[in-house]
Amino acid sequence: MPVTDFKVPEKYNYQNGFNSYHETEAVDGALPIGANNPQKAPLGLYNEKLSGTAFTAPRHENQQTWLYRILPASAHSPFEPRESSTYNTNPENKPHEKIHQIPNQLRWDPFDLDKSVDWVHSLHLVAGAGDPTMKSGLGIFIYAAGKDMDAQDAFYSADGDFLIVPQHGVLDIQTELGKLLVRPNEVCVIPRGVRYRVTLPEGPVRGYICELYQNHFTLPDLGPMGSNALANERDFQAPVASFDEDNDGKTTYTILSKFAGHLFAAKQNHTPFDVVAWHGNYYPYKYDLGRFNTMGSISYDHPDPSIFTVLTAQSDHPGTAIADFVIFPPRWLVQEDTFRPPWYHRNTMSEFMGLIGGQYDAKTGGGFQPAGASLHNVMSAHGPDAATHEKASTADLKPMKVGEGSMAFMFESCLMVGVTEWGLKKCAKVQSDYNAESWEPLKPRFKRPEKSSNDVSQGIEGKIGDKGQVPHWT
Numbered sequence: 001m002p003v004t005d006f007k008v009p010e011k012y013n014y015q016n017g018f019n020s021y022h023e024t025e026a027v028d029g030a031l032p033i034g035a036n037n038p039q040k041a042p043l044g045l046y047n048e049k050l051s052g053t054a055f056t057a058p059r060h061e062n063q064q065t066w067l068y069r070i071l072p073a074s075a076h077s078p079f080e081p082r083e084s085s086t087y088n089t090n091p092e093n094k095p096h097e098k099i100h101q102i103p104n105q106l107r108w109d110p111f112d113l114d115k116s117v118d119w120v121h122s123l124h125l126v127a128g129a130g131d132p133t134m135k136s137g138l139g140i141f142i143y144a145a146g147k148d149m150d151a152q153d154a155f156y157s158a159d160g161d162f163l164i165v166p167q168h169g170v171l172d173i174q175t176e177l178g179k180l181l182v183r184p185n186e187v188c189v190i191p192r193g194v195r196y197r198v199t200l201p202e203g204p205v206r207g208y209i210c211e212l213y214q215n216h217f218t219l220p221d222l223g224p225m226g227s228n229a230l231a232n233e234r235d236f237q238a239p240v241a242s243f244d245e246d247n248d249g250k251t252t253y254t255i256l257s258k259f260a261g262h263l264f265a266a267k268q269n270h271t272p273f274d275v276v277a278w279h280g281n282y283y284p285y286k287y288d289l290g291r292f293n294t295m296g297s298i299s300y301d302h303p304d305p306s307i308f309t310v311l312t313a314q315s316d317h318p319g320t321a322i323a324d325f326v327i328f329p330p331r332w333l334v335q336e337d338t339f340r341p342p343w344y345h346r347n348t349m350s351e352f353m354g355l356i357g358g359q360y361d362a363k364t365g366g367g368f369q370p371a372g373a374s375l376h377n378v379m380s381a382h383g384p385d386a387a388t389h390e391k392a393s394t395a396d397l398k399p400m401k402v403g404e405g406s407m408a409f410m411f412e413s414c415l416m417v418g419v420t421e422w423g424l425k426k427c428a429k430v431q432s433d434y435n436a437e438s439w440e441p442l443k444p445r446f447k448r449p450e451k452s453s454n455d456v457s458q459g460i461e462g463k464i465g466d467k468g469q470v471p472h473w474t
C-alpha cells in the first residue's frame with residue numbers, strides 16, 4: 001500500500017527521478033543560463049558548488065550540485081567542539097567506548113521513544129564497521145526524538161550519507177535544497193554535507209538510519225528481470241528549491257556538524273536555508289516503499305532476498321555491497337513443494353534487520369517486533385524460528401499473501417558489523433532468550449529410509465518435467 005494512503009497528508013512539491021539531473025528555481029531567473037559560475041550570478045546570488053564525489057570520478061558516478069544562494073555556506077565563525085564528552089557516534093575514536101565484535105545472533109526489544117531530545121541528539125550508534133575518517137564502512141543508528149530542532153539550528157554530517165527509515169512519527173525536513181515530508185513506510189536519503197533541520201509535526205519519532213561512510217546508494221541492476229522492476233526510478237522524489245530570507249544580521253544561527261562522529265558548532269548571522277535555485281544530481285530524496293514492485297518465484301524454491309533490494313551501495317568489488325537496503329513487503333507466495341520461509345543459513349554478509357510495522361513472515365514466534373531489531377553477523381547461523389518452521393513445513397501450499405500491512409527491512413553488508421556499548425548494554429534491549437526461543441527447540445526429524453540410499457533403481461520413474469528425475473528417454 002503506498003504511503004499516500006496514510007493519514008499524514010503530503011504538503012510539499014517534488015521533482016521525480018532517481019539520479020536525475022534536476023534543476024529548480026524558487027524565483028524565476030535565479031538559475032544562470034549556459035554557465036555554472038557567471039561573473040555575476042543572477043539576482044545578486046552567490047554561486048556555490050557542492051560535490052558528492054571527487055571532481056575526477058567517472059562520469060557515471062559523478063555527483064555534484066550547483067547552488068545559487070543569498071550568502072555562501074562558508075560565511076560562519078570557526079567550528080568549536082560541542083558536548084565533546086557526551087556526543088560520540090564513532091566509537092573507534094574513543095577507546096573506552098569500544099565496539100564489540102561477537103558472533104552471537106542478537107535481537108533487540110523495541111527501542112524506547114525519547115521525548116527529551118531533538119534529532120541531532122537522538123542518534124544512537126547501535127552497530128557499525130569501518131571508520132568515517134577513512135571513508136570506509138557504515139554506521140547503523142537508532143533515532144528517537146520528541147523535540148523540534150531549534151528554529152535557528154541546522155545540522156549536517158560530514159561522515160556520510162544518511163538513509164533514514166522512519167518507524168514511528170513524521171519527519172518534516174527542511175534542507176538547503178528544499179523540503180521533504182517523510183512518513184513511516186517512506187525512506188529518505190540525505191547526502192553527506194547537506195544541511196538540514198528536522199521538526200516533528202506529529203510528535204515523537206523513532207526509526208533506523210544506515211550511514212554510509214563510503215560510496216553512495218544506487219539502484220540495483222535488474223539483469224534478466226528487464227527494464228522495470230523493484231524500485232522504479234520515477235518514484236524517487238527530490239525537493240524543489242525553497243528558501244528563507246533572513247540576512248539582516250540580527251539573528252544568530254548555529255550550524256551543527258557531525259565530523260568523525262563528534263559534534264561541532266559554528267555561528268552565523270544569516271539563515272543557512274537561503275538557496276534560491278540549484279541544479280545537479282547530488283540532492284536529498286525520498287521513496288515510498290509501498291511503490292516497490294516486488295518480484296518472486298512463481299514455480300518453486302525460496303529465492304535469495306537480493307530480489308528485494310531497494311537501494312545498494314557497492315564496495316569496490318561490484319556485486320558486493322557495503323550496504324544493501326532490502327525490504328520484505330506484503331507479497332504473494334505461490335511456490336509448489338517448497339519450504340516457503342527463508343532457509344536456514346550462514347552468510348558471508350552480515351544482516352541487520354528492523355521492522356517498521358506488522359509481523360515479519362520469517363519470525364512468527366513474537367520476539368521480532370516493530371521498532372526492534374536483529375543482527376545476524378558474518379557466518380552467524382539463523383533462519384526461521386521453531387514456530388515458523390513447524391507451520392511452514394506442514395502448511396497447505398495454496399497461494400498465500402504474506403506480510404499484509406507489514407514492512408520488515410534489512411541493512412545487509414559485506415562487512416563484519418560490530419555492536420557498540422550502547423547497542424549491547426546501555427540500551428538494555430538485547431533479548432537474552434533469542435536462541436532459546438528460536439532455534440534450540442528444533443527437534444531432529446531424520447528418519448533413515450527403509451531401502452538403502454545407494455539403490456540406483458530409485459528415482460527413474462518420473463515424468464518429463466518432474467523435478468530431480470532423469471526423463472526415461474535419456
Ligand SMILES: O=C(O)Cc1cc(O)ccc1O
Nearest residue numbers: 304305342343351362382383
Ligand atoms: O534472515 C532473514 O530473515 C533475512 C533473509 C530473508 C530471506 O528471504 C532469505 C535470506 C535472508 O537472510
Ligand SMILES: [Fe+2]
Nearest residue numbers: 345351376382
Ligand atoms: Fe538471513
